[in-house]
Amino acid sequence: MSNRAEHGDDQSDPGLSAIMSERRGLINLAYRLLGSLADAEDAVQETYARWYSLSAREQQAIESPGAWLMTVAGRICLNLLGSARVRRETYVGDWIPEPLPEPAEWINGRSGAEGSDPADRVTLDESVTMAFLVVLDSMTPAERVAFVLHDVFRYPFGEVAEIVGRTPAACRQLASSARRRIRTAQAAVGPVAEQAGIVRQFKTAWQARDIDTLISLLDPGATATADGGGLAVTHLHPIVGGEQIARAYAEIARVAGDRTTFLERTVNGLPGLAAQQDGKLVTVFAFEIAGGRIGHIWAVRNPEKLRSWQFS
Structure with a gap:
């Protein structure tokens, strides 16, 4: 699974390049949380919009811009997951997460093959297989966010709690419940x-x-x-x-x-x-x-x- 995002590397330089360097990590987080590349891109765009709505003084006061961006993105995704459940009540047929091709074979839906940004690509590992995403989609929004942040991105429960809005102990229980769902649903796959x-x-x-x-x-x-x-x-x-x-x-x-x-x-x-x-x-x-x-x-x-x- 993915290692915890290196979200404190650029804390001394909250300039454009440092802030935009976080984009790939944000896309990877948002896709795993939402199961939709289009929704992930929207969530990341909203995250950056909130950053640039801050004054220069407010931005400079943030010790780790990367950590701030990941926290805001997590909260946005948590809210989107709640509204997505309501939208899917009127969805025609079954909802399946958006499939992703091999990075060498795919383009950003908005840009075209030569202009696609490597920062928009999702790292493919066992946490984005269709079977894994389908199980994630069966979880409550809080379970999904707590599990992905802790088990996939290696965030400590203290930081997860800030994003989910619950105590670290409650987040630990959410992740444990999600883990049981994964173990129950996952089959032993071959090479x-x-x-x-x-x-x-x-x-x-x-x-x-x-x-x-x-x-x-x-x-x-x-x-x-x-x-x-x-x-x-x-x-x-x-x-x-x-x-x-x-x-x-x-x-x-x-x-x-x-x-x-x-x-x-x-x-x-x-x-x-x-x-x-x-x-x-x-x-x-x-x-x-x-x-x-x-x-x-x-x-x-x-x-x-x-x-x-x-x-x-």
Whole structure:
């Protein structure tokens, strides 16, 4: 997991370069807390807006500008998580965190390939896998913030308490509860090379509409979840059962026909697939693989969550 952010390095120089050097750490924190790159960028922008609303004297009085920025970003994300729960009550279908491609393959949704800023990239590790983010999304906002700050970014509970607005002891309990959720939900995954091989086999069998092979690659209790957000056609409810998924995906391949191309791509740091239809990216697939079989498929079709993807 990520080490604690080095948020005190530039305390002697609260100038523009020192302040902007914190951007990558802020993006990494906000994405893990919100599960959305677009929301993370907005949260970081709001963080900087609050910094520059301070007077020069107020800025100079802050001992560690980096720590101040991380604290403010954490509080903004905590508030956004609360409002996001309300927004998702009207979301069409299941909400899945925004998928991220390998940094070498992606662009900032607003800037373009050559102009993208490395500071906008999210460091890919086990704390941003789709399975991990989905479990984070099941937590209360306070649990999520306390856990990510302490267990991922290594903030002491005294500092976490300032952000969450609770006592250090309460934050310790929140993080402990979140940790139990992670342990309960996480499966023992195999090596990345093994996962890549299984995804490749799945892609080949899917394109061939080989239902028997698909069934053999899927755990009998597997689940497939899709997110179209009401902006793309997809199944609104999770498909449960390996055989049911195999037959449903074979039908998807039949309907898509030759217009769809499946590409092997890194999704949130692990092997995944991306589908292009008539040359346009339409879906990103993330997988949870354990015991040599696929236990969960997440298919993101909401175009608003695919803006950071680009293929040559």
